[in-house]
Amino acid sequence: MSNQTAPRRSISWLLLGALLLGATGIVYWFFFADRSPDDRPKGTLADIATLQDRDDLNVLFVVIDTLRSDRLSGYGYERNTSPALDYLAMTGVRFDQHWAQSSWTKTSMASLWTGLYPIRVDVLRHTDAMPDEAILPAEILRDAGFTTGGLWRNGWVAPNFGFGQGFEIYQTPIGQQAPLSIRSEAKAGRIDGTDIDLVFTAKEFLRSNINDRWFLYLHFMDVHQYISTEETAIFGTTYSDIYDNSILWTDSQFGEVLVELYRLGLGKRTLIVVVSDHGEAFGEHGAEGHARDLHPEVTRTPFIVSFPFRLSQAGVVRSQSENVDVWPTVLDMLGLPDLEDPDGVSQVPILVGQEQEPRPDLGFAQLDRNWGQLEESESPLVALRKGNLRLVHDVENPERDQLYDIDTDPGERRNIYENRQPAVEAMMGEVKKHLSQSPLWKGGSDSVEIDEMQMRQLRALGYSIE
Secondary structure (H helix, E strand, O other): OOOOOOOHHHHHHHHHHHHHHOOOOOOOHHHOOOOOOOOOOEEOHHHHHHHHHOOOOEEEEEEEOOOOHHHOHHHOOOOOOOHHHHHHHHHOEEEEEEEOOOOOHHHHHHHHHHOOOHHHHOOOOOOEEOOOOOOOHHHHHHHOOOEEEEEOOOHHHOHHHOOOOOOOEEEOOOOOOOOHHHOOOOOOOOOOOOHHHHHHHHHHHHHHOOOOOEEEEEEEOOOOOOOOOOOOOOOOOOHHHHHHHHHHHHHHHHHHHHHHHHHOOOHHHEEEEEEOOOOOEEOOOOOEEOOOOOOHHHHEOOEEEEOOOEEOOOEEEEEEEEHHHHHHHHHHHHOOOOOOOOOOOOOHHHHHOOOOOOOOOEEEEEEEOOOOOOOOOOOEEEEEEEOOEEEEEEOOOHHHOEEEEOOOOOOOOOOOHHHOHHHHHHHHHHHHHHHOOOOOOOOOOEEOOOOHHHHHHHHOOOOOOO
């Protein structure tokens, strides 16, 4: 819709859209009342405490693969890459200092779903799978009466790796909706379809379950694949520019889901959560892509929560949070049982101003750099954040260890390891204690064989796997 045809009653939305979009010239229809009004009532952070009393609340859980938070305009990026996500953050809560537990999808997603650090999940290599003993959020929600659906396009979360537990529908959309012409030259590999297929199927799920209480998990992949359209390829042609273009494209596709949600009148009955599994590097520390190290460009990710009501002033949580905190927070909001012995904690007390139980100001991330090479021995890399300090520890080559002050150096450009030896020694004690833990489930993760067809699909993501 052009500015000229927007009805007078939606002028405020029009101005908001213009403010967010800047010079992009792209119209996101959910800002306009004649297509998809956001009819959620106004609310306050105190109203979060009342959500657990509701028996009509749905959950839309969105993972945008390979999305680093500092490339979102709502997180301060100078380019207007994410108007739909920004709108959710402006009427909900944004967690400003949020970290993923790995820079590789499978390890990160295993921690996200279980609330456990990688060492306790033990899903660290490409043949590892979540054990049947794991109780995942979809199982808790299904048992509470939710219709559970999962739509994914990343083969690392396929059901044979244990990620389908608790989902009544768990599938990758058929890649038939999107024309090949929308693909820009990708840095990553090629997988079937685009997120258009995901959006098409998600809309069908919403329409089919409009009278049910549901939990829908959407895993977007086009940022990982560097896909955009002519309309969204506005930032340039370098790999970093193309990445930004793909964020804008994916944001528009997510906006289509939001449009449908509001059009169906489901906004005032739906809790929306947006996260990512990891980010993407562009040479900040000598590497490109992800699944190679644990620096902020691959582990700082978004966490945005939108409620069945609109906050008049955006909520911003400045304290540190992690992906292991996400599901303890969501389940707490819903008044449902927590995950089994999670490392993460609910952020609800922070949001509603309740007194919190004291906990160590620690956070961990982990990567086995040989995750795709079974003939090679494990090569663990562990990152520990303790307060404002972050230690990146190479277990095999400790002489390569690095220490950063993330308050004064959030991009981790100045290694202060040699100047802070007492702090390093104390933090290494925490790392050794952390790595000495056993997996939560006896025997650790399961191991699965990957057939050649699936191996080809996984290699299509752009990884080297043997």
